[in-house]
Amino acid sequence: MDLDFTGKTVLVVGGSSGIGNGVAHGFRQRGAQVHVWGTRPSAADYDGIEGSDLEGLGYAKVDVGVREEIAAAPAIEPLDVLVLCQGTVQYRRAEFEPAGWDRVMAVNLDSLMDCARKFRSTLAARKGVIIIVSSVSGYTSNRGNPAYAASKAGAVSLTKTLGEAWAPEGIRVVGLAPGLVDTKLTKVTTEHPERLEGALRSIPLGRMGTPQDMAGAALLLASPLAGYVVGQTLIVDGGLSL
Structure with a gap:
């Protein structure tokens, strides 16, 4: 079956x-066999947290906003699929200031290249796949979050460039946006009924993903x-960006 990944090894950064x-x-x-990277010391530290279930997953603590932690993270061999799903955002106009900008760009963009570089040879050996998760914000303005929007636009562009550069190696x-x-x-939207109602009106399917x-x-x-498919980003937004 085409969607059977038995015998494959997957790492989801931000998983x-x-x-x-x-x-x-x-x-x-x-x-x-799936491994995930997160920022808490151990898998047990995610117990009871909404949207977090680490049962059946391998776990390692790696703050990808710190380049040295990526370099020091344990090797995973073999590796067939690398999903780069790390992301952060800072509200209340914090991204307009250097500290906020730098942190968001480090996590959302710089670490994509760092992680891809770390596993390049391992993925090439297996003719593997890298999935870079960006956002529809990479295609539009986001007036309150300049670093988030810019980093996601950069992720879309990086997908194109690495797609072209590494395809000859078999990667x-x-x-995915x-x-x-x-x-x-997204709690800044989902926990405010008026904001959520407005957001849902702009989604043709009428629901959040x-x-x-x-x-x-x-x-x-x-x-x-x-x-x-090489270098392309699939927009998965229920029609929001239409």
Whole structure:
């Protein structure tokens, strides 16, 4: 079966909660051995946290906003699929200041290249796949979050460039751009009824996305069904960006 990942090894960076956690379990449920990276000291530190389920997943603490932690993180060999789902955002105009800008860019953009570089040879040996998770914010203005929008636009561009650069090595780089998904990063919208109502009016499907929706798209992109897709980012937003 094209969506059977039995015998495959997957790493989901940012897989401890939210979209990444949904993606991790999507691969696990289809037979893959799945590892995730998160920022808390141990898997037990996620017990009881909404949107976090680490049962059946390997876990390592790696703050990808710190380049040295990526370099020091344990090797994973073999590796067939690398999902780069790390992300952060800072509200109340914090991203207009140097500290806020630097942190968001370090996590959302710089670490994508650092992680991809770390596992490049391992993925090439397995003719593997990198999925870079960006956002529909990479295609539009986001007046309150300049670093978030710029970093996601950079992620879309990086997907194109690495897709072209590394395809001859057998690494297929593709992207996934979620719309509004109910996670901890979107509570600023989902926990305010008026904001949520307005957001839902702009989504043709009339609902928010779920981590499981994103998992379905990631599984497709990593599978042989998308074997001729290189450098493209799939927008998965219920029609929001239309």
